[in-house]
Amino acid sequence: MNLAGEPRWRFAAVRSRVMVSGMTTAQGRTARGLYFLRCFLRNPREVGAVCPSTRALGDAMLTGLDLRSGDVIVEYGAGTGSLTESIWRRSREVGGLRYLGIEREQGFCRVLRERMPDFDFACAQVEDVEDLLAERGLPAPKAIISGLPLILLPTMESIVATASRVVAPGGSFRTFTYLQSSITPNARRLRRLIREHFDGAGSSPLIWRNFPPAWVLRGDRAVA
């Protein structure tokens, strides 16, 4: 849902977008948090969290990934860019990474493009990932980093299945599950789907420095 397109929200959305484009300032972070919360209140199932992920979770999502120049990294549900910041920092270290972020919410897409103009953001559905990669002539991604609230989405199974088909041999699909929802049937189903669709699966230690605390879940494809 595009908040900025609705007159009631327009002033606040424009003011937020001006403020949120500051990448590291406390003011920018606060404005992004408030904007994120507003989007959550409007669309709780698809946003799926009351506040953006922390740097600790973003860095944990990338732990152990052997990224090299020329590799493609795809992010699902980039939101206001909290996980994207970790990818952005890694791309500065590695150099030559190619990034595609997929986010359906137009207001978030505008924020992302303002914050990280050298990254490519498609304002689209992750269900179309294969077409989006093909349109850009990108090869299979080395990593798919998902910030989607997968356990709330009716398309969870097809998203995991598609990710396992799309990710490169030797590549990895990463998502996370919150502490409080980890024992729900859907969270168990998500872990089972990852085990079934990938050659290897695992999880990180609990990341306490996130609200709520979360585990990173990993599905790895074998090297061909």
Ligand SMILES: C[S@@+](CC[C@H](N)C(=O)[O-])C[C@H]1O[C@@H](n2cnc3c(N)ncnc32)[C@H](O)[C@@H]1O
């Ligand atoms: C929990 S937020 C994650 C934001 C950010 N990555 C983070 O961790 O803080 C989930 C994001 O996924 C987006 N989203 C949900 N379903 C989607 C879909 N099918 N395609 C693309 N984006 C989607 C929502 O708009 C929202 O921005």
